[in-house]
Amino acid sequence: MVARGRFITFEGGEGAGKSTQITRLAARLSSLGLNVRTTREPGGSPGAEIVRHVVLSGAASALGADTEAMLFAAARVDHVDSVIRPAIEAGEWVLCDRFTDSTRVYQGASGVSPALIGALERLALQDLAIDLTIIVDVPAEIGLARAAARRGDGVTDRFEGDSLEIQQRRRRGFLEIAAAEPDRCVVVDGTLDVDGVEAAIWAAVEGRFAETGALAQRPV
Template identity: 45%
Template sequence: MNGKPAGGLFISFEGIDGSGKSTQARLLAEALGKAGYETILTREPGGSVGAEQIRSLVLEGDPDRWSAETEILLFTAARRDHLEKTIQPALRAGKIVICDRFADSTRMYQGISRGDLRTVVDDLHSLMIGREPDVTFIVDMDPAIGLARAKARQTSEERFEDFGNDFQVKMRAGFLALAEEFSERCIVIDGARDLGEVNQDILSKTQEILA
C-alpha cells in the first residue's frame, strides 16, 4: 500500500445479522494497522460514550419495545454523537475509520424493513449527519445461515434477530438493492466463503483504493 489518504478515509461494513461483517471489519483494521496506517475501528450504534448508552436502549429488550419512528430518532441521535466525538476527529487527523454499520443499516432496518419510512431516514440523515462513508463493503450471506450464526452468539443484543428469518430475507434484498442505488461507494462481498478468503478479497479492494 502507498501513502496515507489525505483527510482520512471512511469505510463502513454492512450486511444482515450473522453475515460476518464485524469480524471482517476487525480483520481489515488489523491488516491496515500492521501496514502502518493509523486506523480506528468503531461500531454503530455506539462508538462514543453517549452512543454506547443509546445502543443498550435499541438492541436489548422485547422486539416491539420501540416503534420504527422512535428507533430512527434514537439511531440518528447516537450517530450524531458518534460523528462528532469519534469519526470526524479521526478523519481530520488523516486516519482510516472502519465502522461496523452506519446509516445504511438505519435505511434498511427502520426505513424499509420495519415500515415505509425510508424518506424519513434520508431526510433526518441529510439534516443531522450530512455525510456517507467513502467506501461501504456489504457482506452478503444466506439469511438462514446468517440468522443461525447470530443466534449462536447468545448475547443480550438479540432484539433484531428475534424478528426471525423473514425479516432477514427482506433485509438481504434491501442491502443488495442499496448496493445498486449507491454503486459509487458500495462493494458487495460474498460472505459465504472461507473467512480468510473473504478477508483477502476485502483487503485487496482496499489496497486498490489506497494506492
C-alpha cells in the same frame, strides 16, 4: 497539513461476519503504518452506547419504528461529532461496523418512510462522506444460524429475534443499495471461508485506494 483519513463502513445482515473482518482489515492497514480506528453502530461514543443498550434490549420497540429511528439518529449525531469526524480530520482510517445503510434497511423494513430516514441521515452526517462500504452478504438462514451459534445461551437481541422473512427482506435491501450505489458499495460473498472473505475485502480496498497513494507503506 495532515492528510485526510478514510471512512469505510461494513454492512450486512445478522451473522454476516462483519466484526471478524473489521478486525482483520484494521490489522492489515495498521501494518502499512496507517492510524486505524474501529467503531460500531449503534454505539461508538459514550452517549451512543447508552442508546445502543436501550434499542438492542428492545426497550424502545414499544415506542414505534419512527421513534426508534430517531434514537438511532441521535446516537449517530454524537458518534459522528465526537468520534468519526475528528478521527478522519486527524488522518485516521475509521472502520465502522454498521452505519447509515443499516438504518435504511432495518428501519425501512419496519415501515419508517424514506423521507424521514433521509432527513435524519442528513442531520447526522452534514458533509461527512463514506469512502467505501463493504456489504458482507450471506443468505439469511446462514446468518441466523451463525448468530445463534455465536450467542450460545445468551439473550437474543432486538433484531436477531426477527423472523426469517424479515431477515430476507433486509438482505434484499442491502443488495438493492449496492446496486443503486456501485461507486460506493462493494458486495463480498460472506459464505466463503474467513480467509477468502478477507482476501475479497482487501481486493476491494486496494481497488479503491491504491491508485491514490493512500495505501502507500508508511514508516512504523
